Amino acid sequence: MRSTTSDDYKQRSSLKGRLYILLAVMLLPFIAFSIYKAIDINNRLEAEIQAKNLSLVKSVAHDIDEYINSTGEVLIPIANLKDVRTQNWPAVKIYLDQIVPKYPFYHLIAFVDVKGNLKVAAMSEKMAKSEDAKKVNVSDTGCYRRGIVANGIAVGDFMYSKLTGMPVTHVTYPVFDMSGKRIGLVAAAFDLTKIQNKLMKTNITQHTVISVVDNMGTYIARNKDPKKWVGKNIADADRYKLMLGKTEGTYKAMSADGTNRVYAFTTASKVPWIVRAGIDEKYILDQVRAELINHFAVFIPLLLIAIIGWVWTERDVNKLHQKTEYLSIIDPLTRLYNCRKLNNDLSLELSRAKRCKRQLSFAMIDIDHFKQYNDNNGHQLGDEALASVAEIIRNAVRDIDSVYRYGGEEMCVVLPETDKVGAAAVAERIRADVEQARFIGEENQPLGKLTISIGVATYPNDSISKEGIIKSADIALYKAKDK
Structure with a gap:
């Protein structure tokens, strides 16, 4: 009797050992597949997000180019006015005062002579009195240095207006007298809050940060915490250097606020400004986790069925794997391919x-x-x-x-x-x-x-x-x- 019990015990132990080995053999590929699946989902989501962000920044860059084009359409006729070319300032002042209210996104439109002095300016009603313009010299600004030698539209750097203290960038166009001699330029102080408002109204998720950076590395606009970041310079940051010399691209880096993000960027064609959109890597990882849960919600029950089948009927699970893979390429809402x-x-x-x-x-x-x-x-x-x-x-x-x-x-x-x-x-x-x-x-x-x-x-x-x-x-x- 003792011998029989011992034999039964040995048989049960042997069966249990084989079962453990079988489970281990099956679970190791399952674990490896889980790791592969997580990497595959992460790579796919990053690619999808980068593609959508690239489309987003191109849309914003297109709007910026349209703003610059429309500013040129305002300045060129002014520069060609006879009163401007003959420096009839009283007449020019009357004319500018009449047209400035039509363009509320300009803080001012002004004439600057070759020495950088504001000879005449008209400002929106919310801004300082235009008399203050007579005391201002802008020869130390990027807009003057570029505009005074340009033969067409030129764009200055981000700055706070010397008259209004508001964040602006100046768009200029040269002025020549009747003999063809350069006598100065006309300039429009473009209200950068217009771009800021565009970013705030753009349809993006709460996990996405979109910003505009000028060619000097200064934030012009940012959809999150603009008061904290607009005007700050990131020229020395690696995340800025990664974009230099490229018209568009994607990369991953830590943002100014310490958050790791996946970025897409493009450069506007009319101005050397970079539009960049990034999404939190943590958000992507959460999406990966959610997809894995959905994937294995189907896969794990099938795996358990397969284990039972292998133990009792020695049947394989190839068809079940194929079913799982089919579900992984279908969008659950629309039933379209993903x-x-x-x-x-x-x-x-x-x-x-x-x-x-x-x-x-x-x-x-x-x-x-x-x-x-x-x-x-x-x-x-x-x-x-x-x-x-x-x-x-x-x-x-x-x-x-x-x-x-x-x-x-x-x-x-x-x-x-x-x-x-x-x-x-x-x-x-x-x-x-x-x-x-x-x-x-x-x-x-x-x-x-x-x-x-x-x-x-x-x-x-x-x-x-x-x-x-x-x-x-x-x-x-x-x-x-x-x-």
Whole structure:
């Protein structure tokens, strides 16, 4: 009897040992897969965020360029006035006093002679009296040094106005007398709070910091804590040096407030100012954690089922892994493919297009004024609208086309073997189908209905790379929104 009990004990111990070994063999790949999955999700989220931030900073840089262009349109006619060129200051003063109220985003418009003296100036009613201008010399400023030798529009550095004490940058245009001799310049003190207000109104998340830095490394505007940071110089900081000499790019660094962020930046074309947007790395890690939880909420039960199956029936879990991987490439709200799937598919389709010498088109789609729709109707109806728009897009394309959720309210379509004319026709069909659809609460939208904007890019006409195709479509989307 003792012998039998001992044998049973040994058998049970042997079975338990084999089970522990089996569990260890299965859990080690699971742990390795978990690490790989976390890295993969983190890299994907960083790439998505950098792409969205790059689009955001390009939009702000475009607005800055428009501000500078519009300032030039104001100054050039003034510089060519006969009264200005003949230095008829009383007449010039009357003229400037008449036009300054029309441009509230300028603190003043003034004439500066070749020695840097303000000869005549007109200021907005909120500013100091224009008589104070007669006592001011600006020969020590960057705007004077650049403007007095320029043959066209010139832009000065960030400074606090000598007359108003407000943060400004000066835009100048040269003035010549009737014989062609340079006699000075006309200058507009551009109110930098206009750019600041633009940043504050830009639709960005609370985890994103967007700022504008001039060519001397000085903060011109910042959406968070502007009073603390505007006017501060970061020329010696590594995060500033990483952007020098580049028109655009991405990087990771510690911000001025001690927060590690993932950044995207671009340079305005009319002025050497850098627009930069960064998102907290902690926020990204929280998103990674959330995605892992969602992923393993499906994966872990399947793993347990697999363990039971291996122990009792020696069945493998390959099909279960395939199911899990399929779920990892689907956006749960819209049931469209996600950005991970887009990156893989677009690379494959581009390779096929190059190999077969065929055209390939890519459409970027954005729901217009979607934040307003969410604010008016709530996020539940907003989610329903997103899902409905996704279904409309899916029904409007061919079987060989693929639809993806790019992020937020943005979606995109890969159109194999499609030229720009064909892609434009598909885009118009999608746009019209969405416009004809009905959504709860759409009457409060700016156009009285929920609408979309679409940008299209085609290989090889617009670009031959994946990044270039996405960027070209994104630029076309912003142009469509401006119409």
